[in-house]
Each structure stands twice: as C-alpha cells, then as structure tokens.
Amino acid sequence: MAEIVCIIGNKGGTGKTTLSHMLCQGMGLLGQRSICVLTDTHREPLDPEGRRYLVADARTREALGKVVDKIRSLSGWLGVIDGGGNRTEMDRKLYGLANLVLLPFRDSHEDIRTVIQDLEAFPRAWAIPSQWPTNPWQQEAAQKAIRERLGKYADRILPPIYTLSASKLLLQAQIPDKLPTPLGNACRALAYQVLDMLEVACEAPPVEEIEEAAEIEIKGEAPPTAAEGFAPAGAPSPTRH
Numbered sequence: 001m002a003e004i005v006c007i008i009g010n011k012g013g014t015g016k017t018t019l020s021h022m023l024c025q026g027m028g029l030l031g032q033r034s035i036c037v038l039t040d041t042h043r044e045p046l047d048p049e050g051r052r053y054l055v056a057d058a059r060t061r062e063a064l065g066k067v068v069d070k071i072r073s074l075s076g077w078l079g080v081i082d083g084g085g086n087r088t089e090m091d092r093k094l095y096g097l098a099n100l101v102l103l104p105f106r107d108s109h110e111d112i113r114t115v116i117q118d119l120e121a122f123p124r125a126w127a128i129p130s131q132w133p134t135n136p137w138q139q140e141a142a143q144k145a146i147r148e149r150l151g152k153y154a155d156r157i158l159p160p161i162y163t164l165s166a167s168k169l170l171l172q173a174q175i176p177d178k179l180p181t182p183l184g185n186a187c188r189a190l191a192y193q194v195l196d197m198l199e200v201a202c203e204a205p206p207v208e209e210i211e212e213a214a215e216i217e218i219k220g221e222a223p224p225t226a227a228e229g230f231a232p233a234g235a236p237s238p239t240r241h
C-alpha cells in the first residue's frame with residue numbers, strides 16, 4: 001500500500017505548499033515515485049512538466065476521495081497532500097487519513113501559538129520549522145523561541161527547513177529547466193527524513209557539491225510513470241506499479 005503524508009495547519013502562509021513540492025521533488029531525486037495533491041480551492045494546479053513527480057487536483061471533496069483511493073492502491077508510491085490554511089474540518093479529515101502529518105510553522109509568535117494548538121489537536125503530528133532563518137543571530141533567537149515556547153513538544157519537532165529563495169521556483173506554474181543545487185539538496189534531505197519516519201528503506205542521499213555542479217539538470221529526464229487519474233492531459237499514459 002502507498003503512504004500518505006499530509007502537510008496541514010491552521011495558519012496560512014507557513015510553507016505547506018512549498019514543503020509539499022519540495023518533498024515530492026526530493027522523492028523524485030531519491031528515485032521514489034510521488035504525487036503532490038492540491039486541495040486548496042484558492043490555488044490552481046501547477047504544470048507537471050519537468051517535475052520529478054505527478055500532480056493531482058483534489059479541490060473538491062469528491063475528487064479528494066478518488067485521488068486518495070487511487071494513491072492507496074499504488075504500492076510503493078507516496079502521496080503528499082497539501083492542505084490550506086484556516087480549514088479546521090479539512091485538516092481533521094486529512095489527519096484521519098494520513099500515515100504521517102507535518103505542521104510547518106515559521107519563526108513568529110503567531111505561528112508558534114497556532115502550531116501549539118495544532119499539536120494538541122493532532123497528537124500524531126510533527127511540527128516542522130519552516131522558512132527558518134539562516135543568519136546566526138536570527139537563528140539563535142528562533143531556537144530560543146522554540147526552547148522556551150515549544151519545550152513541551154521538543155520530541156515532536158523536526159529539523160528545520162531553512163529559508164531558501166530558490167524554493168519558490170517549485171511553485172511556479174512551470175518550473176525552469178534547471179534548478180539550483182542547494183534546492184535539490186534541501187529537497188533530498190527532507191524526503192530522506194520523511195522516508196526514515198515512514199520506515200521506508202532508502203540509501204542516504206548524496207549531497208551535491210555546489211562548486212562542481214552549480215545546477216541540477218532535470219530537462220529531458222523521464223518523469224515517474226503516471227498513475228491513472230493523476231496525469232493531466234498530455235502527461236504519460238497511466239501504468240500500475
């Protein structure tokens with residue numbers, strides 16, 4: 001059976017969509033098949049061309065049911081469901097069907113207050129610091145805020161996803177032919193962490209040397225085999241694995 005990861009949380013703008021796509025891209029870089037599932041009715045589906053994963057549009061309740069059933073039937077696949085802020089009912093539903101739940105939060109009191117509520121509401125969920133500062137002074141202040149305000153949940157906080165300007169490239173309707181190496185490395189590391197938590201065996205990801213390969217070439221690479229019902233028009237024909 002496939003695994004389903006849901007990235008949710010009540011606060012908007014925490015990085016749910018970015019992390020969903022980074023995770024799927026990282027899965028592709030690690031040779032794993034994944035599908036990024038859009039549920040946010042305020043957003044449009046992104047073009048799958050050039051991505052190392054499929055995208056699915058599940059913005060209606062009916063479509064979500066179908067997509068989840070389909071993912072469940074695909075052994076070895078990972079479905080990553082991108083939630084939307086301020087949707088408590090949807091978050092509960094997604095929490096109920098996920099094997100792993102991630103709650104991104106940024107370095108702000110408001111985000112921390114909200115993630116505390118979500119950690120209480122969703123006892124199996126993990127908090128993941130998102131858009132985390134890289135400047136040492138800001139980082140120390142952010143870590144201090146975690147220690148002081150989230151200390152009770154210390155064993156449910158994952159390593160941070162640092163601020164990375166290139167991450168926005170994955171949210172473009174169409175991604176560029178080449179993606180920067182630091183983005184690839186961050187995507188791989190996130191995917192490896194998630195596979196580890198799901199207890200899916202995978203070799204440790206190689207870290208690309210920035211000096212040697214400034215960018216990751218993805219153009220011309222075959223995307224993962226499409227799964228029936230997920231591939232938008234023009235995508236490769238579906239095959240069951």
Ligand SMILES: Nc1ncnc2c1ncn2[C@@H]1O[C@H](COP(=O)(O)OP(=O)(O)OP(=O)(O)O)[C@@H](O)[C@H]1O
Pocket residue numbers: 011012013014015016017018019040083084085130131132161162163164165167168171
């Ligand atoms: N690691 C990161 N580094 C830099 N910018 C980031 C990072 N993660 C997210 N962002 C930026 O923060 C903004 C919000 O991110 P995103 O859209 O992923 O959040 P969201 O939780 O999906 O928001 P919403 O609640 O509206 O769905 C975007 O402009 C995105 O590019």
Ligand SMILES: [Mg+2]
Pocket residue numbers: 016017018040082083084085
């Ligand atoms: Mg979003």
